[in-house]
Amino acid sequence: MIYFEKRENISAKLKIVIPIVSLLIGILFGALAIVVVGINPYAVYKSLFVNAFGSWYAFSETLVAATPLMLITAGLILVFKMGIWNIGAYGQYIMGAILSSYFAIFMPPEISKPLMLILMFAGGAIGGAIWAVIPAIFKVFWEVNEVITTLLLNYIALYVLKFLMYGPWKNPKSFGFPLSKPFPSSAQLPVLFEHTRINLGLAFALISIIAVWFIIKKTNFGYEVRVIGNNPTTAKYAGISVGKNIIIAMAISGALAGIAGMVQVSGIIHFLQVKINANYGYTSIIVAWISYLNPALCLLSSVLFGGLESGGYSIQISMRVSYGIVGLIESIALFSIVGAQIFLNYKLRWKK
Amino acid sequence: MNTATVLKAIDITKKFPETVANEGINFSLHKGEIHALLGENGAGKTTFMNILYGIYMPTKGEIRINDKPVQIKTPLDAINNGIGMIHQHFMLVEPLSVLENIVLGLKDQGIVIDRKAVKDKLKEIANLYSLEVNPDKKIWQLSVGEQQKVEIIKVLFRGANILILDEPTAVLRPQETEPLFDILRKMKKDGKAIIFITHKLDEVMAVSDKISILRKGRLVKTVDKESVTKKQLAEMMVGRAVLFDFEKKEKRAKETLLSVENLDVYSAQQGVNIVEDVNFTVKKGEILGIAGISGNGQQAIVQTIAGLRKATRGSVVFEGKNITNKTPRYVAQIGINYIPADRIGMGLASDLSCIDNAIMRNYYKKPISSNRIINYKKSEEHTRRIVDMFNIAVADIFAPIKLLSGGNMQKLLFARELFENPKLLIASYPTRGLDIASTEFVRKQMLKIRDEDMSVILISEDLDEILSISDRIAVVYKGKIMGIADAKDIDKNTIGLMMAGTRLEDIAL
Structure with missing residues (x-):
């Protein structure tokens, strides 16, 4: 018979091993799927790796994909630490992209670049924050489960975007494609390294990770977040306003997701369309878990998953393997990592 | 009384990373015996029982059941060896019926419960030990005493011959303990062996045949009840001549610090007022003890003062300021500090x-x-x-x-x-789980701040504690105060009656 025995202490070694093994299990299942379609999985993974980390340009593309992951994950770490399960970064990202695009599309192009970018930045942050505060208010005042509300708001955000793209914001010169008119150059984030797409958004991402680390570790608010996350009853007892803190943390989390959306449209795509890679919002949930809600580790995992994303696009073209493989690897890795949490606190024993 | 040994523990040692919880315990239990296991909190009683019940594995030592060495690795092993445990905190599923709770987890029941067969067996058990509970009632409809009966029936239903009761009287009113003891005596007559864990000396003297005293993880001695006195037991338990005798300075508190008037607290969860028309005052430099069986509203009263629950009627006035339904932060900042009963929760x-x-x-x-x-x-x-x-x-x-x-x-x-530096300290069960030295320390601290003209509200189940350090004592029952009296004008018996719902004035007259 197999049974579980409680560990005296959480195993530090396993804390490192579990995410790595989880990712390997994901890669293994991905390999199985590749074999089924009759392609050599080794060649695919080799190509994926080369296209993610093999050259400076490949790596720069990895960083481009890692940028929104860092921004969103930083915010998710804050709310997840509190025990609030914000599944709505997808929608918050879209709303941030929409609101920041509003300025790019409708402001007179003559206004100065800094002013335009500040407006777009604020639009992104506010759009995302509103979309996150709505479920937070429902949670605080009527005890509506935030997992459901944040998830449902994702669909609403997507349909708002589709409505705008097929309707009022559609570029009349786009030959019927659901695109906005291109952003003026004043609405494009400056590129940081020549011949790459790495832009100022990466700086936002790094600053946001440091800021979240600082908030959690050093401030009164961060202390309150940690106490609430550990036990809301204790927090209430200590005189902490649980509801207020939930709303603030959700606003920050939503704002960072919204900024990620702004960075994507302003720094990479340069117009608004239906496909703006909002799936980063879901991938970031995995990134947050795999980093144990630790801001420093989130930097590392974001780059890793950024590589998976950007390498994944390349293998689609070079190896004719569906990009869905990347989604498969990511989801199986999340599955394994969540399932493996039990081994941190328990060990397996055999008995005859 | 030299009957068969049903359980023998030889040289049981359990080490934890930081401490040794049990060391070299030798213990034997005979058929038809009630064996009290006496010890302070933290003496290692619970660890030892958890070893017998398969929750912990001993670091060293051997357990024999009916002279056969056995390995008890899980509670299932314990049950299969005829050991049953009645936990202090009941392991019952509230929305399910008594019958469903009893068969829960039994493997031979198949998919559909054979209700008739179960009821027949329950009747048999009921007749043998006068353990009657309506099998169709839901657990939440039962009183604490009845729930305890269900726990005992559950264990007997699984064919246990060795019963371990972990502080069974802690949750009962004084008047409910005697019926429990009757049940224990009947089981003993039927040849069951019973281990009875407690730290209450009166109960030990009332019901047990043999007594083993644990102290700091070691078994100090096993004695026959006839051969010892309460005083000797207390000394063995604590390791030195005791008992708590505090120097309590005579003091006349006058100025009112806190007054609670006509307080009602409604619980939406239970659908009733859990505090009803409560009135009392706390004076500067006094310790007010609140006695009562846990769950009679004492927590709700102090949590309302601390701002953690809402009063539905009445007022709380502190230093002349109305602080009814203020936030916990506000209450803490004006000098009321609260030590909750549930420290981890x-x-x-x-x-x-x-x-x-x-x-x-x-x-x-x-x-x-x-x-x-x-x-x-x-x-x-x-x-x-x-x-x-x-x-x-x-x-x-x-x-x-x-x-x-x-x-x-x-x-x-x-x-x-x-x-x-609170002006008013509210302490719920502040000494629960503390060793002797810490208990003494905490009690002395409370007396010390009282002498410095600060005030204390002390909630405790331990009547000795309440009587020895309070200036006045209030007794609660079902959310109401049965009476408030000076500590020196009241004895345990009166408090016990009030805890069972008699008003002080009805006793006095």
């Missing part, structure tokens, strides 16, 4: 460090925090001061507080609240 954040827990009351104040940023160096100093002053055994103040023993957690919590 409310008083502490168990996954956070000792430092984070120690600063819970002042993390937002200078000098710990300025400009909304916490100074962790200052926090560390604050924590070390608390730890040193109260002699709290902490290996690492950066490690999660849940790694501390229950007693040390309680000390940190108590110290944290005391460090705020």
Whole structure:
């Protein structure tokens, strides 16, 4: 018979091993799927790796994909630490992209670049924050489960975007494609390294990770977040306003997701369309878990998953393997990592 | 009485990373015997029982059942060996019926429960031991005493011959313990062997045949009941001549600090008023004891004062200011500090460090925090001061507080609240789980702040504690106060009657 025995202490070694093994299990299942379609999985993974980390340009593309992951994950770490399960970064990202695009599309192009970018930045942050505060208010005042509300708001955000793209914001010169008119150059984030797409958004991402680390570790608010996350009853007892803190943390989390959306449209795509890679919002949930809600580790995992994303696009073209493989690897890795949490606190024993 | 040995524990030792909970325990239990296991909190009683019941594996030692060595690795092994445990906190599923709870987890029941066969067997058990409970009632409809009966029936239903009862009287009113003892005596007559864990000497003398005394993880002695006195037992239990005798300075408190008037608290969960028309005052420099069986509204009363529950009627006035339904933060800032009964569920954040827990009351104040940023160096100093002053055994103040023993957690919590220099300290079960020395220390601290003209509301189940340190005692029953009397004008018997719902004036007259 197999049974579980409680560990005296959480195993530090396993804390490192579990995410790595989880990712390997994901890669293994991905390999199985590749074999089924009759392609050599080794060649695919080799190509994926080369296209993610093999050259400076490949790596720069990895960083481009890692940028929104860092921004969103930083915010998710804050709310997840509190025990609030914000599944709505997808929608918050879209709303941030929409609101920041509003300025790019409708402001007179003559206004100065800094002013335009500040407006777009604020639009992104506010759009995302509103979309996150709505479920937070429902949670605080009527005890509506935030997992459901944040998830449902994702669909609403997507349909708002589709409505705008097929309707009022559609570029009349786009030959019927659901695109906005291109952003003026004043609405494009400056590129940081020549011949790459790495832009100022990466700086936002790094600053946001440091800021979240600082908030959690050093401030009164961060202390309150940690106490609430550990036990809301204790927090209430200590005189902490649980509801207020939930709303603030959700606003920050939503704002960072919204900024990620702004960075994507302003720094990479340069117009608004239906496909703006909002799936980063879901991938970031995995990134947050795999980093144990630790801001420093989130930097590392974001780059890793950024590589998976950007390498994944390349293998689609070079190896004719569906990009869905990347989604498969990511989801199986999340599955394994969540399932493996039990081994941190328990060990397996055999008995005859 | 030299009957067969049904259970023998030889040289049982259990080591934990930080402590040795049991050391070299030799223990034997005979057929038809009630064997009391007596010891202070933290003496190792529970660890020893958990070893017998398969929750822990001993580091060393052997267990024999009916002279056969056995390995008890899980509670299932224990049940298969005829050992049954009645936990202090019942393991019952509230929305299910008595019958469903009894068959829960039984493997031979198949998919559909054979209700008739189960009821027949229940009737048999009921007749044998006068354990009658309506099998179709839901658990939540039963009183605590009845729920305990269900727990006992559950164990007997599984064919247990050895029953372990972990402080079974802790949840009962004084008047409910005698019927329980009758049941135990009937089971004994039927040849069951019973281990009865307690720290109450009266009960030991009333019901047991043999007594084993545990102290600091060792079994001090096993004696026949006839051959000892209560006083000797107490000395063996504590390890020196006791008992608590505090020097309580005569004092006449006059000025009113807190007054509670016509207080009602409604619980939406239970659909009733859990506090009803409660009136009392606390004077400056006095200790007001609140006695009562747990769950009779004493928690709700003090939580309402502390701002954690809403009063539906009535008022709380502190130093002339109406503080009814103010926030917990406000109440703490005007000088009322509260030590909750549930330290892990409310008083502490168990996954956070000792430092984070120690600063819970002042993390937002200078000098710990300025400009909304916490100074962790200052926090560390604050924590070390608390730890040193109260002699709290902490290996690492950066490690999660849940790694501390229950007693040390309680000390940190108590110290944290005391460090705020409250005008009124509300202490719920402040000595529960503490060893003798810490208990004495905590009680002395409460008396000390009383002498410094601060006030204390003390909630306790331990009547000796309440009687020895309170100035006045209020007794609650079903959310109402049955009466308030000076500690010197009241005895345990009267308190017991009031705890069962008799008003003080009806006793006095």
